Amino acid sequence: MPRFNSSLSEDAQKLTLKKYINIGVAVDTPNGLVVPVFKDVNKKGITELSRELMAISKKARDGKLTAGDMQGGCFTISSLGGLGTTHFAPIVNAPEVAILGVSKSAMEPVWNGKEFTPRLMMPISLSFDHRVIDGADGARFITIIGNMLSDIRRLVM
Structure with missing residues (x-):
């Protein structure tokens, strides 16, 4: 879904599809919110990204x-x-044309077809610029993210 990895010009006349994947992570600091950027995340493993997140959050x-x-x-x-x-x-x-919001995880009962079982649920929300991304693509994107997060093996492969 390349449109999620793009930017829109100030006059909304030019959409630039990025050839790199750099993810900003909002960090709350004593001086307000800042958004440091992780460069080339597609070339890094989950362990390296975790270490980088800790380091840049402290720096922020x-x-x-x-x-x-x-x-x-x-x-x-x-x-x-x-x-x-x-x-x-x-x-x-x-x-940027989209942002993902991650909320507090909580154990919730989930019906598995036979009974309710506890499952850790993490509410996520997606905001996006409708001039670039339509609601159907937004729904597809959030489904992909949900599927990836529901099986940790997908994140470490």
Whole structure:
């Protein structure tokens, strides 16, 4: 779904499809929200990304991010789950065209066809620019994300 990895010009006349995958991650700091960018995430494993997330989050909270640390994002992930938020609608960071919101996980009963069993559920929400992405593509994208997150093996392959 290449349109999720694109940017829209300020006058909305030019859509640029990115040839790289750089993901911004919103970080709450004492000085407000900042969005450092992870470069070339498609070339890194989950362990490397986890280490990089911890390091850049600390750098952000310490107020030591550079301009380069916050440039070049294609898509942003914002997590308010740590604050106890159960649902929210994140706002797209222009010129990006989409953002994923992650809320607090909780155990919930899920019917498996025979009985209710406990399952960890994580509410996610997707906001996107309808000039670039329509609702059907948004639904397909969120389904893909949900399927990937429901089976951890898909993330480590």
